[in-house]
Amino acid sequence: MKQKRAYKERFYPTPEQETLLAQSFGCGRFVYNNTLRFRTDAYYKDGKSISHSEVEKRLVSLKKEFPFLVDVSSVILQQTLRDQQEAFKNFWAGRAKYPKFKKRHSRQSMRLTKAAFSMKNSQLFIAKSKEPLNIRWSRPLASEPSSITISKDLAGRYFVSMLCEFDAKPMPVSNKTVGIDLGLTDLFITSDGNKSGNPRHTRRYEQKLAYLQRQLAKKQKGSNNRAKARLKVARVHAKIADCRMDATHKASRTLINENQVVCVESLNVKGMIKNPKLARHIADANWGEFVRQLKYKSEWADRTVVEIDRFFPSSKRCSCCGFVHESLPLSIREWYCPECNTIHDRDINAAKNIRTAGLAGLACGATGTGVAA
Numbered sequence: 001m002k003q004k005r006a007y008k009e010r011f012y013p014t015p016e017q018e019t020l021l022a023q024s025f026g027c028g029r030f031v032y033n034n035t036l037r038f039r040t041d042a043y044y045k046d047g048k049s050i051s052h053s054e055v056e057k058r059l060v061s062l063k064k065e066f067p068f069l070v071d072v073s074s075v076i077l078q079q080t081l082r083d084q085q086e087a088f089k090n091f092w093a094g095r096a097k098y099p100k101f102k103k104r105h106s107r108q109s110m111r112l113t114k115a116a117f118s119m120k121n122s123q124l125f126i127a128k129s130k131e132p133l134n135i136r137w138s139r140p141l142a143s144e145p146s147s148i149t150i151s152k153d154l155a156g157r158y159f160v161s162m163l164c165e166f167d168a169k170p171m172p173v174s175n176k177t178v179g180i181d182l183g184l185t186d187l188f189i190t191s192d193g194n195k196s197g198n199p200r201h202t203r204r205y206e207q208k209l210a211y212l213q214r215q216l217a218k219k220q221k222g223s224n225n226r227a228k229a230r231l232k233v234a235r236v237h238a239k240i241a242d243c244r245m246d247a248t249h250k251a252s253r254t255l256i257n258e259n260q261v262v263c264v265e266s267l268n269v270k271g272m273i274k275n276p277k278l279a280r281h282i283a284d285a286n287w288g289e290f291v292r293q294l295k296y297k298s299e300w301a302d303r304t305v306v307e308i309d310r311f312f313p314s315s316k317r318c319s320c321c322g323f324v325h326e327s328l329p330l331s332i333r334e335w336y337c338p339e340c341n342t343i344h345d346r347d348i349n350a351a352k353n354i355r356t357a358g359l360a361g362l363a364c365g366a367t368g369t370g371v372a373a
């Protein structure tokens with residue numbers, strides 16, 4: 001079965017490429033923000049919503065008005081408008097907030113379609129640059145990419161993400177099914193009693209980060225030293241994000257390799273992240289990303305991820321006899337079932353219930369990968 005996946009690699013631009021990329025990011029951002037301003041004004045002043053084709057036509061006149069836009073590949077400008085259209089679609093469908101303006105001091109990115117890049121002898125060339133990108137390949141590509149995204153993070157690192165088709169091979173069928181309870185003390189707890197532990201990446205780097213942030217606060221606004229200090233802070237943040245992503249990938253890979261069916265509770269992570277006390281730990285645990293990885297890895301391997309409704313009383317129900325405990329404060333980690341005399345570890349019991357509910361949902365044929373129960 002053909003599937004799509006992104007191969008993300010780091011690259012090191014030549015000084016000329018660095019200038020070209022800075023210019024391209026800047027022009028893309030300019031067109032995006034200018035158009036967003038135009039659309040917002042039209043909507044709030046005249047109650048008009050502007051269509052994508054109108055916006056595309058407007059790009060032609062923008063280029064005449066601002067000749068510097070001609071110096072970069074026009075694909076970048078068209079793609080940024082397409083991204084904006086997607087952002088608006090998500091907003092109208094109630095899936096996202098109103099599109100935001102792009103900032104100079106955040107992560108920069110641009111998308112290129114086939115018209116603006118080419119592969120020759122396993123080397124990647126982009127429009128308006130004669131030299132190939134100096135990519136540190138970590139693995140070969142499965143096919144020629146259909147589109148690429150070039151980004152620069154806050155730590156000043158350049159990445160290219162290449163979207164390729166590949167032949168997904170189903171894994172041999174496994175007879176194991178697992179239920180997973182997502183937690184804070186542990187990233188996840190499985191129904192067979194495994195507790196993952198939570199690598200608290202932030203805590204490891206907390207002192208260093210605090211020191212660097214104090215240094216940054218002392219620097220004068222707009223000075224070179226401030227820019228240097230900001231970069232140092234960004235590097236530690238990048239390190240934390242890398243560690244977190246690595247741990248999440250390893251965990252999701254193991255679960256999909258070992259189990260035919262993985263049952264998880266669907267969590268309203270966004271809602272929980274509003275609680276400021278929990279927010280940092282939740283961001284640390286990377287739950288949303290963890291479930292996303294489980295889903296796409298299961299699709300590739302022809303395995304199943306079942307999501308259970310989050311209001312399902314997984315902690316309070318006895319996984320042996322079905323007795324439901326009336327109240328069970330979060331502080332109680334172990335409890336005793338008066339009906340069947342079982343002593344439950346709170347989280348393992350929850351994971352067992354999630355497994356049962358997931359399998360029940362599957363038996364009804366109503367759920368499967370990516371579908372909420």
Ligand SMILES: [Zn+2]
Pocket residue numbers: 318319320321322323337338339340341342
């Ligand atoms: Zn019981």
